[in-house]
Amino acid sequence: MGSPLESTIEVTPLAGATRGQFTNANPLWNPPGARGVYGGILIAQSLAAGQKMVSSGFTVHSMHCLFINAGRAGIPIIYEVEVMDDTSDRVTETVHAKQEESPIFKASISFLRATQIQTDVLSHFTPKPHIPLPPISSESHSKGEWDTDRPFQTKRIEQAFGIYPLTDDNPHCRPENRKFLQWMQARGQISAPEGDSMHSCALAYMSDNFFIGTVARAQHVPRFSSSQSIELIQNLGLGHDDESKIAKRHLQGLAEQELADFKYTPGMNEQIGMMVSLSHSIYFHHHSFRADEWMLSEMSSPWAGEGRGLVAQSWWTQSGILLATCVQEGVVRLVQDVKVDIPPESKL
Numbered sequence: 001m002g003s004p005l006e007s008t009i010e011v012t013p014l015a016g017a018t019r020g021q022f023t024n025a026n027p028l029w030n031p032p033g034a035r036g037v038y039g040g041i042l043i044a045q046s047l048a049a050g051q052k053m054v055s056s057g058f059t060v061h062s063m064h065c066l067f068i069n070a071g072r073a074g075i076p077i078i079y080e081v082e083v084m085d086d087t088s089d090r091v092t093e094t095v096h097a098k099q100e101e102s103p104i105f106k107a108s109i110s111f112l113r114a115t116q117i118q119t120d121v122l123s124h125f126t127p128k129p130h131i132p133l134p135p136i137s138s139e140s141h142s143k144g145e146w147d148t149d150r151p152f153q154t155k156r157i158e159q160a161f162g163i164y165p166l167t168d169d170n171p172h173c174r175p176e177n178r179k180f181l182q183w184m185q186a187r188g189q190i191s192a193p194e195g196d197s198m199h200s201c202a203l204a205y206m207s208d209n210f211f212i213g214t215v216a217r218a219q220h221v222p223r224f225s226s227s228q229s230i231e232l233i234q235n236l237g238l239g240h241d242d243e244s245k246i247a248k249r250h251l252q253g254l255a256e257q258e259l260a261d262f263k264y265t266p267g268m269n270e271q272i273g274m275m276v277s278l279s280h281s282i283y284f285h286h287h288s289f290r291a292d293e294w295m296l297s298e299m300s301s302p303w304a305g306e307g308r309g310l311v312a313q314s315w316w317t318q319s320g321i322l323l324a325t326c327v328q329e330g331v332v333r334l335v336q337d338v339k340v341d342i343p344p345e346s347k348l
Helices: 004-009 039-051 197-206 213-218 228-234 242-262
Strands: 011-013 021-024 058-067 078-086 090-099 102-113 152-156 180-186 272-284 295-305 308-316 322-334
Touching (some): 004 197, 021 039, 039 058, 039 078, 039 090, 039 197, 039 272, 152 197, 180 197, 180 213
Antiparallel strands (some): 011 021, 021 078, 058 102, 058 272, 078 090, 090 102, 152 180, 272 322, 295 308, 308 322
């Protein structure tokens, strides 16, 4: 395949199983320090499995996901696709993801026939912020992209709406008003043509990147609360094989990035103790795009309370077309009465 993200998302029919059962074709990724596999892989592979059960001419318009239990990287995931409704212009499916017969994830997916789209309709969308494209040499390891082992790359907008202290006299600094922007794209070139279902799966995969973490960033609360966390990460006892080196670089990059973002001072005592995604919804507005070209993502958190938080995300093409809107809710808890430098098994 032409792009690492294609092989990451790929699902294959389960050997000897009935129609509608699939499994991951390649190993799963468990982010270092996270409770389980990266949530984006469950979202994207569920969509990939669901797409295999619809005929040509249908495109996904929404999916609504529930994270039930943490997935484990060393165990294959079984995706069972149940077609709930199949008409001439709409298909509705439920996808159940299991490991060793235990449910870990569930998605409801709706597809519409593209030929049913009308030309005379009410139309409006939120315009894309005026943010310049990243440098042409995007494959190089540079500031703002410390983790080059992922199948996609990101370029965060450091000067924009969020990386500055909260003050009462500036309404733009209120947590609910802060915006976090980044350019994202799949690495390499996706072999599927523009508008193919693979590009929707790739966007779904990337949509979970630092998504629930927006709640903590909006409140100016880092997951790594002191410069000592970098030293602690280096002394985690990881081995010297390639996988351990990747894990250490991933954690160290997280710490360095957040320490720079939040300009840590000794008085910052609040710290995230747990971040876990509960639900994730995607509304696809447009399908003729390429996920291996830069797309702009804007994230915000309109509400947090009672140990939970809500985040919203918009995606635009370079030309300003609004591609998708995502919403996620998750558990977001502070460390209670215990000051540690690295939160236990937080979702990265």
